[in-house]
Amino acid sequence: MKVTMQTIADRLGISKNTVSQALRNKDTVSVRTRELVHETAQKVGYNYSERANDAVTNNGSLFALITTDLTLTLNSFFGVILSEIKEKILKNNQQIDIYAISSEQEQELQLPPQIEQGNYDGIFILSYFSTEYLRKLEAIKTPKVLIDHHQPNLDIDSVLTANIDGSIEALAFLAANSVQTIGFIGDIDRSPSYQERFIGFELAQKQLNFQSKPEWTICHLKENQGFLFDAIRQLDDLPDAWFCVNNGYAYSLINYFQSHKLSIPHDVKILSFDDTDLSRMTHPRMTVMATNLLEMGDTAYALLQERITSPEAPIKQICLKPKLIKRGTV
Incomplete structure (x- = not known):
């Protein structure tokens, strides 16, 4: 059987792109994770090359953002969060793919194939999905963060409003x-x-x-x-x-x-x-x-970076305190 980065990822319970970054000694991955990846690569006989077919590009990390098609229409709320995340990613010479999930896809528990294949360094999950759909996302080993949503029975970091x-x-x-x-x-x-x-x-x-x-x-x-x-x-x-x-x-x-x-x-x-x-x-x-939506986007980005570099750290829920804005209806 051919030994690939996915072989190492499966052995360690991490994403393929985390393996790639560890093999390239990127500081986006913790020292301990890099050591484990190199040790496992040696054990399974994997010879790393920058030109390996399953390597990601060297232009920085590649992220996915998954949300519902309805959420993407709410520009003055979720659109602000999304824009802030995209700005942080571009500033850091990274890339992001955005997936809008229809209600039919959610009901049928259909994930985008690229996400199921573990092709990303991290996944942003924006707003509400059913528990069943989130469980399917949870099963993917790629680091991920929930934004403006949480479920107490899921091991996924989250950023939400108090x-x-x-x-x-x-x-x-x-x-x-x-x-x-x-x-x-x-x-x-x-x-x-x-x-x-x-x-x-x-x-x-x-x-x-x-x-x-x-x-x-x-x-x-x-x-x-x-x-x-x-x-x-x-x-x-x-x-x-x-x-x-x-x-x-x-x-x-x-x-x-x-x-x-x-x-x-x-x-x-x-x-x-x-x-x-x-x-x-x-x-x-x-x-x-x-809620400070710009801060929510910034916090979600930082939390996902932290999860990538420290995959064994405890799951976090970060609550942002909303602010009262006094206008004319009271």
Whole structure:
């Protein structure tokens, strides 16, 4: 049987490109990993050559970013993160391939063949995928990092927002602005981040003694303006303020209230998570709890480099604290 870099990679449980970098004594790989690769290469009889067919180019590391086709359309949120990662990669003379996964591919657990073959030094996983799909990605030995998503039962590094703390701080700000009754609106089934924002909402609601009614907690509503209008129309009365899980819900909520001649923030206050283009398209502009998206991209890049150089290090979850941006809806 022909001995290749993949043979060494399989023996050590690392990616083929990590083997290539170790054989070239790149400092992107830890000293211990380089030693293990050279020792294993000698044991299996692998003769390394810069011109070997399975070697990667010497123009720097090659990365993949995998996301859903829907995520790629959200330019003012995930697009900012992606642009920052691409800028870091280009600055370091590295390369990146981007794969948009359709809902059908996700359901059928289809990975891009290049990723399954271990052709990359590292993989960025941007935003939400099903647990089953993430498990298939986890099985690939290439170093990887999850961005704005995490799963407690997966051994993958992640960078995410401190959603619970952010929600608690948001509600404390509302309480300081004379809010006594409060509602929640969103779809917590859509994302673990949204679930965490709801957990923070519930914790803060109890801690700050907000008054509420069951019908003001709308937590399984699809992000659709027509659905939202119907849900609000059915309410007999309204809370002083609404906490929205993202800008899309807040945008529709503002449209509804203004079309019914309610003044924001005089008649009703609105505070939303995130700071996308939508937050600056309303009048007044939205008061928001915002993640630093540039920092999220930078942190994800640095964390993946760390995983490549230290593959045996403990799995990390890095939470970025969001910042309250005070505008006109509170």
